[in-house]
Amino acid sequence: AQGAPLSKTLPTPLLESNEAKAVRLLLDNVLEDFPRDKVMDFLASPLLSPEKLGLSDDEWNPSAWDVLSREARVVEGEREWTARILAWRRQKEKGSREADENLPPTEAVQASLSFEKVLGQLFQAKTQFDKTKKWGEKTSGLKIFLEKVSRPSDNLTEVGEVLGSFVLLSESFTLNLNSEDFRALLLSMLEQKQASSKQLTAGGV
Numbered sequence: 001a002q003g004a005p006l007s008k009t010l011p012t013p014l015l016e017s018n019e020a021k022a023v024r025l026l027l028d029n030v031l032e033d034f035p036r037d038k039v040m041d042f043l044a045s046p047l048l049s050p051e052k053l054g055l056s057d058d059e060w061n062p063s064a065w066d067v068l069s070r071e072a073r074v075v076e077g078e079r080e081w082t083a084r085i086l087a088w089r090r091q092k093e094k095g096s097r098e099a100d101e102n103l104p105p106t107e108a109v110q111a112s113l114s115f116e117k118v119l120g121q122l123f124q125a126k127t128q129f130d131k132t133k134k135w136g137e138k139t140s141g142l143k144i145f146l147e148k149v150s151r152p153s154d155n156l157t158e159v160g161e162v163l164g165s166f167v168l169l170s171e172s173f174t175l176n177l178n179s180e181d182f183r184a185l186l187l188s189m190l191e192q193k194q195a196s197s198k199q200l201t202a203g204g205v
Contacts, residue, residue, distance in 0.1 A: 012194065012195045013190070013191045013192070013193070013194065013195065014155065014158055014159065014162065014190050014191070014193040014194060014195045015187060015190040015191040015193075016195065017155040017158075017159070017195045018045060018046055018047050018155070019047055019150070019153060019155040019156045019158070019159045020155070020159055020190045020195075021045065022042065022045045022047045022048070022146060022150070023142070023146060023159055023163070023186075023190065024187060025038055025041050025042040025045070026042060026125070026142060026145070026146060027142070027183055027186065028183075029042060029122065029126070030125065030126040030129045030130075030142070031179050031183065032076070033076055033077050033078060033126075034076055034077065034078055034081060034122070034123075034126075035075070035076040036069055036070075036074045036075060036076060039069075039081075039119075039122070040062065040065070040066045040069065042122075043062045043065065043118065044062045046151075047150045047151060047153070047156070048149055048150060048151070049149060049150060049151045052148060052149045052150070053117070053118050053121060053149050054117060054121075055114055055117065055118070059110070059114040060114070061111055061114070064111045064115075065111065065114075065115045065118075068085070068088065068108070068111060068112060068115060069081075069085070069115075071088060072084040072085050072087070072088040078123050078126065081119055081123075082119075082123075085112060085115065085116060085119070086116075088112065089109055089112040089113070089116075092106060092108045092109050092112065093109055121149070125141070125142070125145040128141045128145075129141055129142065134170065135166075135170050135175055135177055135182050136166070136167040136168075136169075136170030136171055136175075137167075138182075139163050139166050139167050139170070139186065140163075140167050142163065143160055143163040143164065143167075146159070146160075147160060155195050158193060158195065159190065161193075162186075162189050162190050162193050163186075165189065166185070166186055166189060
């Protein structure tokens with residue numbers, strides 16, 4: 001009938017989904033030793049589940065963590081993150097004690113403790129990643145971590161299948177890759193896969 005909305009499916013590469021972007025950022029963090037901007041971009045992903053990372057919704061505050069890490073002058077590196085965030089928190093705790101020993105921890109200190117808890121899990125993922133020299137095992141570890149900390153979605157399932165395909169590929173063939181080759185191959189596989197379909201109606205998104 002005339003005037004009825006038209007709809008069509010617009011396929012998009014899986015690489016453009018939030019789930020694949022999270023994979024890319026997770027890769028960048030473990031390969032580049034946690035550059036500050038990449039860490040904050042990963043933690044800002046809507047894919048992540050505060051509950052699965054051991055925090056309540058109130059404790060989950062990437063914007064406060066961004067400010068905190070800037071004030072702590074973090075650039076990159078697990079050791080630098082740990083040392084500078086700890087020093088920042090202790091300075092805040094000292095200020096609170098000098099003001100009133102009976103006061104509960106300030107919001108800034110609470111934000112730091114929550115941030116440190118999340119960072120610890122990211123650092124553990126890198127530790128597992130670095131334990132093996134096999135790219136398939138590294139990929140399997142990233143897949144497990146991402147599924148562990150993420151909200152379920154169709155695209156997450158698709159991403160998991162791509163990562164699983166890479167694991168099978170690495171088991172079938174000897175892959176002589178450096179880290180850049182590894183990243184490029186994995187992202188290429190994600191780009192070739194289509195994301196879950198988006199239904200668009202005529203005249204709107």
